[in-house]
Amino acid sequence: MGKQHSNRGALLTSNLPQLQNLIKRDPQAYRDEFLQQWNHFQSIQRIWKLQSDMADDSHHFRELVSFIAQVAQCYPEQTKEFPNELATLLRDNYAGLTPELRRSFMQNLVMLRNKEVITSLDLLRNLFPLLPRTTSSSLRSFIRTTILTDIKTANARTKNHKLNRAVQAMLFGMVEKDMDAEVQGDRGKIRGSSHPDTSTPSTKGVEALWAVLLTKELWKKGIWNDAKSVSIMALGCFHPIAKVQSASLHFFLGEEDEEEESDSEEEGPDIKALQHRRGINKKTRSGDKKLAKAEKIARKKRKENNQEAIPNFPAIQLLHDPQSFGEKLYDGLLRYDKRYSLDHKLLIMQLLSRVMGGHKLCVLGFYTYVMKYLTYHQLRVPLILVSLAQSVHDLTPPDALVPVVRKIAQEFVHPGVGPEVIAAGINAIREICKRQPWCLSEEDGGQELLGDLVEYRKSRDKGVVIAARSLLQLYREVNPGLLKRRERGKGASMGMAAGAQPLPYGHQRATTDIDGLDLLESHLNKIKGEDDGDERMSDDEAGWENWDVESDDESSESEGGWMDVDSDGEQEFDLSDSEDEAPKNIPEEPKQDEPKQPPTLATTKILTPADFALLQELRIKEAQRAVDSGGGSHSKRRLAQLEAHRKATAMTTEDDPSAGIVTEANILGVRKKSKATYEERMASIAKGREGREKFGSSKGKKKKAVMSSSTNKEKGRNKPMMMVRQSSAVRAKKMASIKEKQKRVRAHIERAKKSYH
Numbered sequence: 001m002g003k004q005h006s007n008r009g010a011l012l013t014s015n016l017p018q019l020q021n022l023i024k025r026d027p028q029a030y031r032d033e034f035l036q037q038w039n040h041f042q043s044i045q046r047i048w049k050l051q052s053d054m055a056d057d058s059h060h061f062r063e064l065v066s067f068i069a070q071v072a073q074c075y076p077e078q079t080k081e082f083p084n085e086l087a088t089l090l091r092d093n094y095a096g097l098t099p100e101l102r103r104s105f106m107q108n109l110v111m112l113r114n115k116e117v118i119t120s121l122d123l124l125r126n127l128f129p130l131l132p133r134t135t136s137s138s139l140r141s142f143i144r145t146t147i148l149t150d151i152k153t154a155n156a157r158t159k160n161h162k163l164n165r166a167v168q169a170m171l172f173g174m175v176e177k178d179m180d181a182e183v184q185g186d187r188g189k190i191r192g193s194s195h196p197d198t199s200t201p202s203t204k205g206v207e208a209l210w211a212v213l214l215t216k217e218l219w220k221k222g223i224w225n226d227a228k229s230v231s232i233m234a235l236g237c238f239h240p241i242a243k244v245q246s247a248s249l250h251f252f253l254g255e256e257d258e259e260e261e262s263d264s265e266e267e268g269p270d271i272k273a274l275q276h277r278r279g280i281n282k283k284t285r286s287g288d289k290k291l292a293k294a295e296k297i298a299r300k301k302r303k304e305n306n307q308e309a310i311p312n313f314p315a316i317q318l319l320h321d322p323q324s325f326g327e328k329l330y331d332g333l334l335r336y337d338k339r340y341s342l343d344h345k346l347l348i349m350q351l352l353s354r355v356m357g358g359h360k361l362c363v364l365g366f367y368t369y370v371m372k373y374l375t376y377h378q379l380r381v382p383l384i385l386v387s388l389a390q391s392v393h394d395l396t397p398p399d400a401l402v403p404v405v406r407k408i409a410q411e412f413v414h415p416g417v418g419p420e421v422i423a424a425g426i427n428a429i430r431e432i433c434k435r436q437p438w439c440l441s442e443e444d445g446g447q448e449l450l451g452d453l454v455e456y457r458k459s460r461d462k463g464v465v466i467a468a469r470s471l472l473q474l475y476r477e478v479n480p481g482l483l484k485r486r487e488r489g490k491g492a493s494m495g496m497a498a499g500a501q502p503l504p505y506g507h508q509r510a511t512t513d514i515d516g517l518d519l520l521e522s523h524l525n526k527i528k529g530e531d532d533g534d535e536r537m538s539d540d541e542a543g544w545e546n547w548d549v550e551s552d553d554e555s556s557e558s559e560g561g562w563m564d565v566d567s568d569g570e571q572e573f574d575l576s577d578s579e580d581e582a583p584k585n586i587p588e589e590p591k592q593d594e595p596k597q598p599p600t601l602a603t604t605k606i607l608t609p610a611d612f613a614l615l616q617e618l619r620i621k622e623a624q625r626a627v628d629s630g631g632g633s634h635s636k637r638r639l640a641q642l643e644a645h646r647k648a649t650a651m652t653t654e655d656d657p658s659a660g661i662v663t664e665a666n667i668l669g670v671r672k673k674s675k676a677t678y679e680e681r682m683a684s685i686a687k688g689r690e691g692r693e694k695f696g697s698s699k700g701k702k703k704k705a706v707m708s709s710s711t712n713k714e715k716g717r718n719k720p721m722m723m724v725r726q727s728s729a730v731r732a733k734k735m736a737s738i739k740e741k742q743k744r745v746r747a748h749i750e751r752a753k754k755s756y757h
Contacts, residue, residue: 382668
């Protein structure tokens with residue numbers, strides 16, 4: 001029996017998959033065989049620590065580790081230290097391990113987590129330090145996917161706050177690790193090496209970069225959306241490594257970073273590589289088609305990326321101390337101005353302006369700093385003007401904006417520049433004045449400047465005219481007193497005559513006076529009255545049952561009793577359920593000498609977005625009713641304005657969430673259509689040929705009721721001039737005498753007289 005057992009052990013030792021299958025079926029029966037393999041693993045592990053270069057035994061060692069990981073849950077007492085030993089072996093000897101061993105060890109750790117031998121936190125603690133040390137792109141992608149999938153699975157049903165707090169603490173420590181290092185700018189860096197790939201473990205900023213990228217990915221997937229994740233990204237905005245700072249800035253701006261684009265699996269084709277290959281290889285039609293298809297896909301990908309560039313407003317709102325955050329951004333921008341490239345400084349300026357506009361902060365030094373970039377020949381100047389306009393709000397001191405507005409007017413709006421520059425300058429001033437109208441005032445000479453800008457509405461360029469008219473319309477609404485009398489318009493002049501004054505600086509207008517609020521109030525009262533009426537009807541029907549019995553048991557005085565009413569019906573009833581409500585079945589007519597009371601709905605109810613949508617529909621219905629009853633041109637204009645406003649609101653809420661912010665299109669304004677390229681002209685020609693026969697003309701054939709050829713007269717109209725000159729009719733006219741010509745003229749006159757009469 002002992003010989004048979006020894007033979008079986010020897011057989012199973014050389015066949016680990018079979019032994020693994022048998023152990024899973026009956027762990028206790030094969031306990032000795034497992035202990036034999038376990039001791040073998042311990043001995044190899046000790047040898048490995050003394051001599052890490054054992055490439056010959058790597059295959060056997062990999063199979064042995066996989067075997068123990070598969071059956072570890074069957075012998076928890078013996079293998080309780082196995083995960084720690086495996087993690088230590090992977091961490092301490094990472095550089096000496098072969099790529100196959102690294103992947104195998106990581107996969108076994110993931111399998112132990114799936115079998116619940118170790119927790120998610122233990123797995124993540126072992127994987128996070130390995131991520132920046134990995135040089136293989138496939139292995140790095142495996143680790144990244146494993147981390148994201150494990151955190152997503154842990155938060156699938158409910159938020160795993162314990163795991164999230166622990167992982168966020170690890171990521172925060174990874175970002176905070178190199179915060180004391182020297183600031184390294186991105187000016188003059190090699191653009192091609194932007195991938196977070198590193199060959200040495202001591203490279204600074206790699207751990208912080210991966211922490212930022214993982215936090216950004218978890219936020220994008222909706223797994224983390226709390227303030228702690230925002231704190232990690234906010235700390236990354238002040239990291240001394242430019243890559244980490246750029247990735248954090250892109251998170252708040254909602255844009256794709258270079259590191260993310262290189263790691264994305266859905267990246268478009270490399271057009272430059274295809275064009276280079278096309279120039280080397282043999283020229284074929286199929287190659288041209290492949291290149292054109294790749295360029296089309298790349299253009300579509302770029303268009304989608306541009307459409308998704310929406311600022312991350314929820315993250316900006318979750319900032320812990322926005323004022324300190326904005327001041328630190330400005331201090332870094334000012335201190336390291338010469339170390340950062342223009343693109344990097346633009347990222348900081350964009351985020352600073354978003355924070356200032358979103359939280360209504362006052363970082364007054366920013367307006368002084370940005371003035372040196374306000375020249376029409378400055379690179380990326382439209383984006384600089386966007387950042388400037390976005391930073392302004394109704395609490396920004398006008399004194400800080402007066403020099404900025406004058407600098408824009410001096411640099412952009414004068415006859416020495418092109419119409420596109422003038423339009424951009426006027427649009428930028430309009431966006432600033434829209435947020436703070438008092439940056440142009442009579443005390444600072446703003447009235448003369450505004451008059452000069454408004455005069456550009458007489459320009460020949462369409463973009464300049466639209467920009468000047470939009471500025472004129474803005475001040476007709478907010479402060480018509482700064483405009484000349486002939487420029488104020490009828491509505492603004494009547495408002496000033498009635499005593500309307502512009503809202504002073506720092507004040508906000510009350511929202512009780514909302515156009516059409518009485519319509520909403522009457523509509524809600526009508527709905528409430530119908531609901532109350534249905535309830536009263538059901539109560540009355542139930543109350544009329546056995547009415548004679550109830551009337552005998554209870555006195556008429558306690559129930560109100562019977563009331564004597566006149567036959568004419570002059571007595572009015574109050575059938576409401578509440579004593580505080582007025583009778584709804586018989587509304588009272590307002591007296592002629594008493595004015596109508598203003599609606600109190602705005603002061604008694606918080607209006608929701610659904611209420612405002614209902615209010616908009618009620619306004620349109622009322623305007624349509626006025627038009628149908630013959631309201632005139634005024635009613636038609638009001639209906640058109642309301643419908644346009646509804647369309648714009650629908651586009652803002654559904655298709656374009658960024659419609660409320662300033663973009664480069666708002667600054668550049670309307671531009672002339674550029675001349676079509678050769679490819680665009682050929683595409684237009686091909687589109688016009690669709691649905692048409694390839695050759696020949698259909699004239700005289702398919703367009704007639706009876707198909708036939710053309711007549712000789714129709715053919716004569718299309719003959720060349722050289723053939724017509726040789727005809728007998730033309731030669732007879734040329735050779736005709738004076739008498740014949742006079743005869744033809746008289747005949748023509750006679751025919752003309754007859755046709756006239």
